[in-house]
Amino acid sequence: MKCLMTVLTLLCISIFQPTIGCAQLLRSVGLDEHGFSSPVATLSVTPIAAISADRFRYRLKVMPNETVHGNAAMNYASAFSGYSFFKNDRANFKEFKEDYSEWSGGKISLSDIPLEKLKVACSRFDEFIDDHIAVATRCRECDWGIAIEDMRGKQLLQMEFPAIRSASSISWTLVLKTRAAIKQGEFEKATELLRMHYTLAQNVSRLNDSIAILTAAQCLSRANMTLLEFVAQPNAPNMYWAIAQLPHPIISDVAAMETRLAMFENLVPEFTEIDESQWSDQRWKRVAMEVFETLADAKTLGSASGETGEKMDAEALFLKASLAGVTTAKKRLLAAGTDAMKIEKMSVSQIMLLDAKHEYEKAKSEFQTMIYMPIPDSILMQRRRNEAYSPESLQNNLGANIFNTFGPLNLHLQVAEVQQELDLIRIIEAMRLHAAETGSLPLSLDEIKSVSIPLDPVTGKPFICQLALNKAEFTLNQATYERSRFVIKLNKATRTNQGNSDE
Numbered sequence: 001m002k003c004l005m006t007v008l009t010l011l012c013i014s015i016f017q018p019t020i021g022c023a024q025l026l027r028s029v030g031l032d033e034h035g036f037s038s039p040v041a042t043l044s045v046t047p048i049a050a051i052s053a054d055r056f057r058y059r060l061k062v063m064p065n066e067t068v069h070g071n072a073a074m075n076y077a078s079a080f081s082g083y084s085f086f087k088n089d090r091a092n093f094k095e096f097k098e099d100y101s102e103w104s105g106g107k108i109s110l111s112d113i114p115l116e117k118l119k120v121a122c123s124r125f126d127e128f129i130d131d132h133i134a135v136a137t138r139c140r141e142c143d144w145g146i147a148i149e150d151m152r153g154k155q156l157l158q159m160e161f162p163a164i165r166s167a168s169s170i171s172w173t174l175v176l177k178t179r180a181a182i183k184q185g186e187f188e189k190a191t192e193l194l195r196m197h198y199t200l201a202q203n204v205s206r207l208n209d210s211i212a213i214l215t216a217a218q219c220l221s222r223a224n225m226t227l228l229e230f231v232a233q234p235n236a237p238n239m240y241w242a243i244a245q246l247p248h249p250i251i252s253d254v255a256a257m258e259t260r261l262a263m264f265e266n267l268v269p270e271f272t273e274i275d276e277s278q279w280s281d282q283r284w285k286r287v288a289m290e291v292f293e294t295l296a297d298a299k300t301l302g303s304a305s306g307e308t309g310e311k312m313d314a315e316a317l318f319l320k321a322s323l324a325g326v327t328t329a330k331k332r333l334l335a336a337g338t339d340a341m342k343i344e345k346m347s348v349s350q351i352m353l354l355d356a357k358h359e360y361e362k363a364k365s366e367f368q369t370m371i372y373m374p375i376p377d378s379i380l381m382q383r384r385r386n387e388a389y390s391p392e393s394l395q396n397n398l399g400a401n402i403f404n405t406f407g408p409l410n411l412h413l414q415v416a417e418v419q420q421e422l423d424l425i426r427i428i429e430a431m432r433l434h435a436a437e438t439g440s441l442p443l444s445l446d447e448i449k450s451v452s453i454p455l456d457p458v459t460g461k462p463f464i465c466q467l468a469l470n471k472a473e474f475t476l477n478q479a480t481y482e483r484s485r486f487v488i489k490l491n492k493a494t495r496t497n498q499g500n501s502d503e
Contacts, residue, residue: 002319029257029487046139060189060198060242062138066105072139072203073163079132088124089169096121103208104176106225110183122180125173129196137196142203149208151266160226164215167204171197187237190230197223198246203252210260213253213411219290220250227425231432232401238436240429240451249375249419250456253411257371260328260408261364267294267406274357284349291353291402292318298405325396329355352398359399363389375412376460382410416458420476423454431472443467445497 079085092100100121102108136142144163174197181190201219204212228237265272270287279287295315329351333343336358343351366385372376394401431441434448445453445469456463456476464475
């Protein structure tokens with residue numbers, strides 16, 4: 001998943017006195033220290049501190065007394081009834097062509113988007129947002145009506161999530177309307193739209209499925225992108241406390257991974273009985289074929305890769321795995337303490353299934369440990385696990401292959417990255433507070449006393465930051481091996497302490 005920046009990103013942040021009409025967030029392409037091309041973003045912000053009595057005027061979270069009884073999922077679904085959304089979406093594509101998708105994709109700088117055209121495009125979604133998405137945001141419940149935990153057999157492989165496709169459409173629309181509000185200096189409206197976006201991501205994550213968590217993370221990354229544009233505007237309200245109010249981490253992937261852990265047992269219930277079974281050779285063969293048919297269905301439907309493949313033959317899969325793996329399976333059973341004489345009396349199906357069960361449980365136990373580790377430790381263990389379970393090592397390991405196909409993804413990586421983005425924006429806002437109080441950037445993050453500074457969720461340690469007079473440079477080591485660099489500069493070290501306002 002791509003986050004705010006990819007590979008090596010240079011983000012220059014200049015704090016200055018506001019000037020009318022200047023572009024606050026510029027993107028270009030430059031070279032990193034190794035000579036490779038990378039996106040460059042230049043961000044300019046104004047040092048504004050929140051007035052103590054009004055610091056929670058701008059919020060990204062709905063307070064309990066502001067909620068209403070209702071199911072958010074039903075409001076999201078009703079937003080697409082009658083196909084008016086798709087009609088308006090097509091109308092925008094027809095009128096504005098490729099520019100339309102670039103406006104919401106962030107490929108065009110906010111200053112380069114023609115305001116009147118942007119307002120026309122956004123106006124087509126006013127009813128969509130006001131009558132449905134805004135209402136959904138304030139609902140106390142979000143029940144998607146899909147009980148993944150209760151599903152069994154092939155129903156698990158064939159389940160569809162139209163709600164997730166809808167969430168992506170809502171997310172892009174919220175980016176479009178938020179950018180329009182930001183461009184017009186309508187900070188309260190922009191904050192409200194950002195709040196809808198962050199709440200949408202949290203609601204999608206409640207579906208407790210890997211795909212839902214990935215979609216929620218994508219929504220969060222888009223929301224973070226627009227929040228970064230927000231804080232770059234002249235006289236933008238300081239959003240430190242608005243970010244601090246959000247849950248930390250903003251979404252949790254634990255329930256989704258726990259649900260996915262039992263997926264294969266729900267697909268092939270007899271797999272759980274293998275260790276204690278005294279089956280006939282015919283039954284061992286039947287269960288083995290059921291296992292391979294389930295594997296064939298999964299690979300055909302693309303549950304592991306996300307791409308639909310050609311129909312695979314279970315008998316061919318079984319024959320290929322047996323010829324290549326039965327000798328290795330015997331060795332692992334012997335190493336695990338199974339009597340050699342017993343192994344010699346077993347059929348090929350029994351050997352393959354017993355070994356598969358042991359290796360499956362081993363892989364499952366290792367993964368389950370990662371779920372409950374702190375995110376930095378889990379990310380490190382996942383990297384080691386990726387090396388241990390290489391494609392070559394899986395060829396003769398049916399059990400590990402089964403778990404890798406049906407087990408959960410380690411979603412800590414994606415969750416950590418979007419949280420890292422949000423926490424960095426929170427630190428930028430803390431620096432704006434400090435600059436408003438002192439007229440300069442801190443020489444150390446420890447100098448910021450008025451608010452707390454979050455740790456890097458990827459490393460569990462303080463953000464890597466080099467500070468000098470009126471300059472700060474952050475280096476983010478992202479969970480997916482990517483690195484981003486953020487350079488913050490204070491251009492005119494003048495003391496400002498402006499209140500948040502929409503004037």
